[in-house]
Amino acid sequence: MKTGKPAESGQRRAVVLYVDDDRANLLAFRAIAEPTYEVVVARSGDEALQLIAQNADIAVLMADQRMPGMSGIDLCERVQASHPDIVRMLVTAYSDLTAAIAAINRGHVSRYLNKPWNAEELLATLLDAVERYRLKATVQELQVRIAQSERLYALGVLTASIGHELRTPLSIVSANVQFARKALGDAIKQPGTRQASVSLQEVDAALLDAEEGAQRLIDIADSILLSSRSEPGDREPVDLAHVLHSVLRLTRSEAIHRARLLIAQSAKPRIYGSATRVGQVLLNLVLNALQALPDRPIERNEVKLSLDERDGRAIVEVADNGVGIEPGNLSHIFDPFFTTKKKGTGLGLAISKQIVEEMGGQIHVESRPGQGTRFRISWPLLTT
Numbered sequence: 286m287k288t289g290k291p292a293e294s295g296q297r298r299a300v301v302l303y304v305d306d307d308r309a310n311l312l313a314f315r316a317i318a319e320p321t322y323e324v325v326v327a328r329s330g331d332e333a334l335q336l337i338a339q340n341a342d343i344a345v346l347m348a349d350q351r352m353p354g355m356s357g358i359d360l361c362e363r364v365q366a367s368h369p370d371i372v373r374m375l376v377t378a379y380s381d382l383t384a385a386i387a388a389i390n391r392g393h394v395s396r397y398l399n400k401p402w403n404a405e406e407l408l409a410t411l412l413d414a415v416e417r418y419r420l421k422a423t424v425q426e427l428q429v430r431i432a433q434s435e436r437l438y439a440l441g442v443l444t445a446s447i448g449h450e451l452r453t454p455l456s457i458v459s460a461n462v463q464f465a466r467k468a469l470g471d472a473i474k475q476p477g478t479r480q481a482s483v484s485l486q487e488v489d490a491a492l493l494d495a496e497e498g499a500q501r502l503i504d505i506a507d508s509i510l511l512s513s514r515s516e517p518g519d520r521e522p523v524d525l526a527h528v529l530h531s532v533l534r535l536t537r538s539e540a541i542h543r544a545r546l547l548i549a550q551s552a553k554p555r556i557y558g559s560a561t562r563v564g565q566v567l568l569n570l571v572l573n574a575l576q577a578l579p580d581r582p583i584e585r586n587e588v589k590l591s592l593d594e595r596d597g598r599a600i601v602e603v604a605d606n607g608v609g610i611e612p613g614n615l616s617h618i619f620d621p622f623f624t625t626k627k628k629g630t631g632l633g634l635a636i637s638k639q640i641v642e643e644m645g646g647q648i649h650v651e652s653r654p655g656q657g658t659r660f661r662i663s664w665p666l667l668t669t
């Protein structure tokens with residue numbers, strides 16, 4: 286049954302199906318359409334349905350209205366239900382116009398062609414139908430590709446985020462272990478002296494910090510596993526002051542040569558969420574604040590953390606008097622991979638915002654170039 290020329294290279298195949306019980310009409314249709322299109326023909330609605338079931342490339346259905354058995358409109362209605370992407374058209378005599386218009390209004394048919402059709406009109410109609418079919422198919426393909434690339438992008442962000450979040454505690458563990466080894470070496474060189482006992486106390490403090498960093502790594506790894514199983518996971522009452530102090534301890538070695546770390550605590554708010562995740566957010570903010578400080582005497586560099594509660598919300602602020610953020614960058618700093626740093630990944634704030642919002646909170650920033658930056662997070666207070 287199938288004849289006609291193949292689709293042009295690079296274009297999706299678009300076969301035209303013509304259905305008519307009149308042999309002469311079928312022949313005439315072939316003669317006109319076949320030089321341009323790949324054509325298949327059927328003598329009845331049932332035969333047309335069979336062809337459609339077998340040929341996935343049928344793009345256009347043109348059916349005569351008056352056929353014994355299934356009418357053209359009935360055929361189009363069934364094809365609309367089974368193959369909605371096929372462009373459906375009706376060939377009618379003037380006496381059937383009302384039925385044809387009703388079929389258009391109900392969406393079964395996209396247009397009709399009056400009988401007898403002439404070659405020019407037929408070719409123009411087919412061209413329009415095939416183009417419409419290809420356009421729709423292209424849009425659908427693009428939608429699928431966009432969805433795929435969005436998924437890939439999300440996966441990329443996720444993978445990089447895991448690396449980003451594990452890196453900070455890992456470097457804390459590593460720095461503390463290195464420091465402990467050095468202090469232990471010092472103690473071994475001067476056994477029994479006062480200096481040796483001071484060094485051993487330093488070893489102990491460094492190992493404690495390393496242990497805390499290691500615990501943080503385990504907690505973060507656990508929370509990643511939990512969220513990959515899409516369980517709500519580690520929700521618990523969180524004492525924000527407690528988390529704040531542990532973050533300060535972990536960033537102490539980073540801060541000690543750069544800035545004065547100040548704490549202003551006017552409340553002891555508790556929220557419902559994950560202490561590990563709150564810790565991740567604060568760690569990112571404090572590290573950013575420290576990294577924003579210019580090279581100048583340490584007394585002039587300040588990072589201030591404050592904790593408060595207001596209007597049923599817990600409020601945490603991390604403010605620095607560093608370089609600030611250019612107004613043009615302010616709307617991008619929460620975008621994944623946006624960074625102005627040579628060695629930044631640009632993920633710290635994107636991750637932080639996601640965590641804050643997952644726990645029902647909001648994060649805002651205010652900044653003045655040359656003067657400093659203030660991040661404010663608020664979460665609903667846990668009152669019971």
Ligand SMILES: Nc1ncnc2c1ncn2[C@@H]1O[C@H](COP(=O)(O)OP(=O)(O)OP(=O)(O)O)[C@@H](O)[C@H]1O
Nearest residue numbers: 573574577609618624625629630631632633634658
């Ligand atoms: N306290 C701040 N002061 C000035 N600029 C900031 C501050 N915090 C964030 N920024 C700006 O926002 C950008 C994005 O921060 P984000 O933490 O997401 O990534 P990053 O710090 O550049 O990289 P990473 O977190 O991987 O080290 C930074 O590159 C910087 O330009």
Ligand SMILES: [Mg+2]
Nearest residue numbers: 569573633634
């Ligand atoms: Mg950062």
